[in-house]
Amino acid sequence: MYVKFDFNTLCKKVLDEKLKEHGLKYRLLNFGEVEFYEPLTQEQHHLFKTHLGEYGIEIIESQKTALVQKIKDAIVELVFSEEIIPVKASIYISEKLNHSYGYLSNLFSEVAFTSIENFIILQKIEHAKVLIIRNKQSLTEIAHKLNYSSVAHLSTQFKNTTGITPSQFQKILGKRRRAQNTAINHKMQYE
Amino acid sequence: MNKEFLNVIVADDNENTLIFFKNIFKELKISIKVQCFNSGISLMKYLNNEEAVIPEIVFMRYEIPEKNSVEWIEEIRDNQKFNNMVIAIYSESIPENEVEDIFVKGGNVYIKKPEAFDQLKKVLTEVITINWQYHTSGLNKENFILKV
Numbered sequence: 001m002y003v004k005f006d007f008n009t010l011c012k013k014v015l016d017e018k019l020k021e022h023g024l025k026y027r028l029l030n031f032g033e034v035e036f037y038e039p040l041t042q043e044q045h046h047l048f049k050t051h052l053g054e055y056g057i058e059i060i061e062s063q064k065t066a067l068v069q070k071i072k073d074a075i076v077e078l079v080f081s082e083e084i085i086p087v088k089a090s091i092y093i094s095e096k097l098n099h100s101y102g103y104l105s106n107l108f109s110e111v112a113f114t115s116i117e118n119f120i121i122l123q124k125i126e127h128a129k130v131l132i133i134r135n136k137q138s139l140t141e142i143a144h145k146l147n148y149s150s151v152a153h154l155s156t157q158f159k160n161t162t163g164i165t166p167s168q169f170q171k172i173l174g175k176r177r178r179a180q181n182t183a184i185n186h187k188m189q190y191e
Numbered sequence: 192m193n194k195e196f197l198n199v200i201v202a203d204d205n206e207n208t209l210i211f212f213k214n215i216f217k218e219l220k221i222s223i224k225v226q227c228f229n230s231g232i233s234l235m236k237y238l239n240n241e242e243a244v245i246p247e248i249v250f251m252r253y254e255i256p257e258k259n260s261v262e263w264i265e266e267i268r269d270n271q272k273f274n275n276m277v278i279a280i281y282s283e284s285i286p287e288n289e290v291e292d293i294f295v296k297g298g299n300v301y302i303k304k305p306e307a308f309d310q311l312k313k314v315l316t317e318v319i320t321i322n323w324q325y326h327t328s329g330l331n332k333e334n335f336i337l338k339v
């Protein structure tokens with residue numbers, strides 16, 4: 001069985017529940033942004049932070065890191081969007097965050113240790129991997145969905161990023177899954 | 192995730208390689224805390240300790256003595272507490288089918304180790320940088336496969 005996550009809904013729901021549990025007065029703004037009506041005491045902050053950590057949610061402390069996180073979120077949104085967004089990534093990001101692309105680009109490289117361009121490629125290839133594993137679409141369809149001009153273009157970028165071809169990746173993950181299933185069956189037999 | 196540094200382990204019976212790795216890590220922009228082990232057994236002994244800091248990435252020489260490194264990979268992948276730990280294997284040269292086996296058994300990175308220090312630095316920088324992205328951007332490590 002495969003399940004599809006709506007990260008936006010999922011994360012919002014978790015955050016909402018946790019905030020209520022801690023009895024904090026708040027308002028959810030954009031994705032990943034919370035406004036408190038009363039400032040948190042140090043102890044509240046610490047408890048809330050530890051509790052969120054268990055869910056893999058981390059409080060971002062500095063403005064710079066927060067902005068870089070917003071750039072990352074915008075990129076993920078762009079790459080994983082169901083529809084093709086017909087603007088250049090640089091324009092999309094700069095309009096979304098209301099800063100010049102030059103500023104965002106420098107800040108990103110400084111904080112994230114990679115360029116926005118490379119991060120977009122990495123996310124696109126990660127998306128391609130998910131679609132390859134799901135095995136519902138041909139590589140041609142995947143290339144089209146991810147806005148590549150051709151399968152060759154996707155394959156070259158995949159190889160440059162991972163060192164292997166999409167079909168090698170599919171083969172390896174298929175073998176891994178079969179080995180895991182065998183191990184599980186084996187275990188069930190002896191338990 | 193928003194981390195300040197990466198915890199890294201290197202396991203190799205060659206003392207010189209360990210020194211090369213340590214020197215390279217010191218020069219990177221990403222801060223690294225490195226620990227070294229001379230054998231697979233000492234590495235596993237450390238990792239299986241309850242109080243061990245589980246590193247974000249382990250580098251291991253393919254030809255490490257005592258046991259085949261693929262068996263070490265299997266042993267690590269058998270334990271869920273290491274799910275988030277990236278395994279990188281390096282060697283000067285191994286056949287394609289064995290590289291594939293490393294990935295199939297749960298290894299994430301294969302490095303064809305260059306002899307020249309500069310080249311080694313370039314390759315390790317690439318691996319650490321990509322690994323950093325996986326850790327700080329919540330990417331799915333099960334799909335992390337890299338051959339350099």
